[in-house]
Amino acid sequence: MKVVIASDHGGVHIRKEIMSLLEEMKVEYVDLGCECEGSVDYPDYAVPAAEMVVKGEVDRGILICGTGIGMSISANKVKGIRCALVHDVFSAKETRKHNNTNMLAMGERVIGGGLAKEIVKTWLTTDFEGGRHANRINKIAEYENK
Numbered sequence: 603m604k605v606v607i608a609s610d611h612g613g614v615h616i617r618k619e620i621m622s623l624l625e626e627m628k629v630e631y632v633d634l635g636c637e638c639e640g641s642v643d644y645p646d647y648a649v650p651a652a653e654m655v656v657k658g659e660v661d662r663g664i665l666i667c668g669t670g671i672g673m674s675i676s677a678n679k680v681k682g683i684r685c686a687l688v689h690d691v692f693s694a695k696e697t698r699k700h701n702n703t704n705m706l707a708m709g710e711r712v713i714g715g716g717l718a719k720e721i722v723k724t725w726l727t728t729d730f731e732g733g734r735h736a737n738r739i740n741k742i743a744e745y746e747n748k
């Protein structure tokens with residue numbers, strides 16, 4: 603498992619906590635920043651991270667901004683990305699089991715580092731169930747490929 607992680611200025615603290623968690627979990631990661639003091643634009647981080655996922659350079663991606671919303675909207679514009687905005691452990695589990703999400707977005711102004719790390723642990727260790735859920739994902743891909 604190799605992941606890409608990125609944040610804007612609104613998500614730097616939790617990004618750093620998650621990088622420590624990934625090290626503890628021995629999950630390899632690529633950090634795309636930001637190393638910012640000032641304000642940056644979240645699509646400049648979400649889109650390159652999402653492109654790494656669809657190109658197969660990494661298996662999955664984790665994005666953090668103030669709310670997680672800008673990051674998730676941006677990532678979901680990249681063909682092949684299924685990015686879930688998640689702020690609870692139940693949804694982290696379900697979105698892997700049912701949606702086979704390949705990216706996770708969270709908001710540092712919404713949740714604390716402790717919960718964010720539990721979400722990441724759950725999201726990284728839960729498998730897709732396939733079956734009827736695969737049919738639904740295939741329908742999204744069909745629309746995307748029209």
Ligand code: RB5
Binds near residue numbers: 613668
């Ligand atoms: C930045 O102020 C903030 O808008 C951004 O981090 C994010 O919350 C956008 O969705």
